[in-house]
Amino acid sequence: MKHATTLRTPRRLRADAARNQQRIVEAARELFADRGLEITLDDVAERAGVGVGTVYRRFANKKELIAEVFEHSLGAFADTAEDSLRDPDPWHGLVQFVEYACRHLAVNRGFSEVILELDLDTDRFHGLRDRIKPAVAEIVARAREAGVLQPEIEPSDLFAMIHMVDGLAEFAKPINPEIWRRYMAITLNGIRADNVARQELPVRALTDDEVDQAKTAKAAPCAGRRR
Numbered sequence: 001m002k003h004a005t006t007l008r009t010p011r012r013l014r015a016d017a018a019r020n021q022q023r024i025v026e027a028a029r030e031l032f033a034d035r036g037l038e039i040t041l042d043d044v045a046e047r048a049g050v051g052v053g054t055v056y057r058r059f060a061n062k063k064e065l066i067a068e069v070f071e072h073s074l075g076a077f078a079d080t081a082e083d084s085l086r087d088p089d090p091w092h093g094l095v096q097f098v099e100y101a102c103r104h105l106a107v108n109r110g111f112s113e114v115i116l117e118l119d120l121d122t123d124r125f126h127g128l129r130d131r132i133k134p135a136v137a138e139i140v141a142r143a144r145e146a147g148v149l150q151p152e153i154e155p156s157d158l159f160a161m162i163h164m165v166d167g168l169a170e171f172a173k174p175i176n177p178e179i180w181r182r183y184m185a186i187t188l189n190g191i192r193a194d195n196v197a198r199q200e201l202p203v204r205a206l207t208d209d210e211v212d213q214a215k216t217a218k219a220a221p222c223a224g225r226r227r
Contacts, residue, residue, distance in 0.1 A: 021058050023048040029069050032110025037066065067125060070114045074128040077101070077115070081135035091148035091196055094139050094158075095188060101162045106169035106180040116163060148196050161187050174217040175210045178203050 027048035031039045041062060045052040059065040080100045087093030105112040136155050143149035165187060169180035185199035192198070206214070 020054055024055055028065050033108040036109040037113045073111050078128050078131040090143040090146040094143045102165045102180050102184045105166040112166045148193050150191050153191050172214050175214045
């Protein structure tokens with residue numbers, strides 16, 4: 001009986017540790033999406049309902065937690081960039097990539113910051129970064145060579161454009177979380193070649209009252225946020 005008890009205890013502890021790690025990662029995913037990378041490990045512990053020591057036993061620092069939370073998202077981002085290169089239509093491939101990026105960044109503040117900081121010194125990100133940057137460069141080069149993109153557009157412009165759309169999405173999210181679609185279309189219209197059809201604007205503009213509401217929401221303090 002004593003031998004059986006000895007065998008059962010480690011299995012229970014491993015299961016508890018796995019559940020705690022899952023709770024920590026899910027809590028971090030929610031907080032990063034809502035508040036960005038500025039959150040602390042104390043914030044994560046509070047959201048997960050575990051002691052902060054439990055978080056530090058699983059993740060030595062916030063970089064490790066960021067890598068755990070966003071590795072899959074960055075992998076999907078890299079896959080989408082490479083899939084866009086396989087699209088036989090260079091303009092459609094570019095639009096497909098931009099739409100994917102704008103859609104996912106608009107709903108996840110932390111992911112937006114991770115994409116902006118692709119040089120983040122995390123070993124697990126290096127291989128993904130080395131897939132994303134060349135793929136985006138090729139998306140742009142292929143569209144330029146096909147004559148569907150303004151010849152002055154550079155890969156860095158595409159990243160800047162995506163983050164401009166994301167910034168507007170963050171501003172207007174409390175009022176209209178789909179507004180990013182409008183500004184993505186406006187931005188694509190600004191970089192297309194003359195022989196490419198204009199994108200329709202799928203979402204109406206914000207009214208003056210809605211802009212004021214968005215300003216008020218942005219200025220309001222976020223209760224419980226620690227910096």
